Amino acid sequence: MELLKEKILKEGRVEEGNILKVDSFLNHQLDIELLNEIGKEFKKRFKNENITKILTIETSGIAIGAITAQYFNVPVLFARKTESKNLDNETYESNVYSYTKEKNYKIRVAERYLNENDRVLLIDDFLANGKALLGLIDITKQAKATLVGAGIVIEKGFQHGGDNLRNNGIRVDSLAIIDSLEDGKIVFR
């Protein structure tokens, strides 16, 4: 997606440890116009898939999921990372390994909102090692829902999570794939 790549080149900042900061438009301040273009692009790519639900994960997936859902006319469901009094007791749970924090954390989705009749599109801002996405896939399976695929805004191709998922037959559509951030230079696939 050209508009997105231009925005990444213009506003993205590469920092130590292969970190790409896009907090001016994607995960702290949100450029709602760009998010709408992203939502339209996901709709274009998954329009024939009869999606019934968008599943994402807090925090940074929520805005993208919500804006995208407008184009599919379906509800969004976001997995929670922390215990919350807003959540049911009956939940699907999955363990996600965080490389940055070097530990597992639990994600949860209330059982009542996801079931075997659902056709699920996963949405997230970043895909690196793919562990968060694996957690969402696990929860989709527990619900016996149909996994249609994943729509990702930025994939860090050099961390191979996306390719591993594709090799396992999972459809992963990333709007921008970055193959290198070495020497502070953003190289797209």
Place this chain on the structure above:
Amino acid sequence: MELLKEKILKEGRVEEGNILKVDSFLNHQLDIELLNEIGKEFKKRFKNENITKILTIETSGIAIGAITAQYFNVPVLFARKTESKNLDNETYESNVYSYTKEKNYKIRVAERYLNENDRVLLIDDFLANGKALLGLIDITKQAKATLVGAGIVIEKGFQHGGDNLRNNGIRVDSLAIIDSLEDGKIVFR
């Protein structure tokens, strides 16, 4: 807002400890059509205020903030509750007391995205004791931005955070104010 009140009466579940669960449409699963109506209503109420930025707080404020921002054509900024590698080093910080967790937590906003030229509308899903909103107001002040007011989806009137803020001259517009949840019965103001 009648549509919202009807939804709360139809799908809200009152649980022990004056908890109102609205996770079927507001803070776990998201009813995007309703969120759009909420966004339109906030626009109607604040349309003459020349809002330049919507400020909200993770997690449950994000979707409402993002959908609402479409009607104002402005960016959204969400305060982070946790340390995040996505965040700058230069941040406005405020301490928020959580009654449920009985402790303080920090919220943070990157300095570069909020300044004296901004006219800020605060958005959140719930207002109870008002401590989270006080944190956002504190950050708005630190940035020397102009606080226009707060748009809240559901105010728990019996916890008096909203009235305290109004008594201090802050405009708080809540789309539904609940005065009691006693005996599991939802009573609107």
